[in-house]
Amino acid sequence: MTLWITVLAAGALAYGLKLGGYLVPERVLEVPWIDRVVPLLTVALLSSLIITQGFLADGVPTLDARAAGVGVAVVLLVLRAPFLVVVALAAVTAALVRLWT
Amino acid sequence: MTAGPTAYPLPWWRTPAARQGLAVGLVGLYGVSAGALGVAAGLSVWQTVLTSLLIFSGGSQFALYGVLGSGGGAAAAVATSTLLGLRNGFYGLELSRVLRPGPLVRPLTAHLTIDESTAVALAQDTREQARVGFFTTGVTLFVVWQGTTLLGALAGEAMGDPRAYGLDAAAAAAFVALVWPRLVGRGPGGRTGPLAAAVLAMVLTLVSAPFVPTGVEVLVGATAALVVGLPRRGGREDDPGPPLPVTRDATPGRHGGPHDGHVAEELP
Structure with a gap:
């Protein structure tokens, strides 16, 4: 069970970072x-x-x-x-x- | 979806960008090693396949397997994997200006945003060709990666004791191969920074390992990036300057480069 949660959490965070790059206003990271x-x-x-x-x-x-x-x-x-x-x-x-x- | 109307006389699938994308996408064959290492780390075949589907970024997946496989906790494994995925977010930042994906394709574009697709997209001269290159690479790699992950996971499961086949050494070698192009490459940041960060990270990891919970030593090692990167070095490349045109970031090396150096070398 822990492993499933680990896999899902890592997956969600990985995708969140990818999508975030397209959504975050560029200036925030300048x-x-x-x-x-x-x-x-x-x-x-x-x-x-x-x-x-x-x-x-x-x-x-x-x-x-x-x-x-x-x-x-x-x-x-x-x-x-x-x-x-x-x-x-x-x-x-x-x-x-x-x-x- | 992959390409709108193009100004090129060739249909999109015959353009250089599409051929590059196809060639680079085939590096996804190393998903075999991801599958085998995932199972060796104690994940089931389906959990391993799920990591490839959801994370779809070699470095982050290998990090997850590595920390879990060496007995680290779930939190350390997820943290290491996520920190390695940070660069994909920065690729997205650059690609959003180059590809300008609409709201409908954005979720898919984001998922396909990895070292290889970014490298191919940024190597193109026009937006249309960047889109063709990006999606050809991303879709090819995604399909190949899922298939070979499943094959590797099934093979890993059939093999039994991973140590007998040296799979633990394969994991170490995978990280060497992933970091290699970043150390020998000619990125805009020069070579001393990456080399210093690598050496310091390894020393910090070795020294801290006996004193911290398993897996946390990787995060201790990661602070090497702050130690080396935070002090302001001289030189123009560190000057952020005013907002600049897209071409400023025309090399993916700016945020770390393709995780497989052979990709860049194979580009025609």
Whole structure:
């Protein structure tokens, strides 16, 4: 039940933000710092999520098979591999590391 | 709906904007990873599909799955997901001037407002072409995204223990891939700001994680955006100036850019 509410709440808020962009008078948001902070907010959140997903276990900094997957992902991104290839090979890498250790 | 009468000699579906939209819309294939990760995070197949239908924004969905999957609370998951969706609101602000959607199409236009559709729309020269590009991208991506989410969710469910297949690492890799183009791109804000925000966010998250409830460390990390972005840096680009014409925001990079850098690179 909680999960359904979570999904519906996230969905409603996501749509509300999208629609709000079309309805809010532009002048309301013409404050200089918003243009700087919003792109950085996206970067900061995505970067934090790399840590929670790849380098934390129960709230404790941890280096395990996931780190190997992230390493492979970075190499593939440098090589300009497409999104799905990056994600799939990162998963395969972590799975193989777990198999061998 | 997708295009009104056009000044172009070509029918709308043969215009460059439509072809771009179709090509970019196909990146929606990575909905497979959204579906698999949603189920791995503990959502049911239908809850996962519902996130794709309702949120329809990759970053926000992955954030929701990520926080829930690592044992975070519902509030932290929704907050992280919503903060990541903030940029779509700013895309809407720009697109409302470029597309000028009427009240009837506005609700649909809003839902299709994501990184990819914004990038294609803003890359066009005329309003008609911007509309064609926006809707072709948005509708294609929406359809592909829903279908591949369902496939990924069913596959994820069939696979069982997500860790055995490295799906937890896939989630981490997805965030790396989503942030990558924002770090290596040549946005109007320069590169040092995003890099500094990324590094600071990661450090804050690592350091705060042992002391806050699971999921909240992401929000602690998000404050890096304020630390880096709030102090006024020199330079003209920070000058808000008087209201400017539409072309001022002709690059989506202004508010963060397409979340898949390969999109922009694939544009003909």
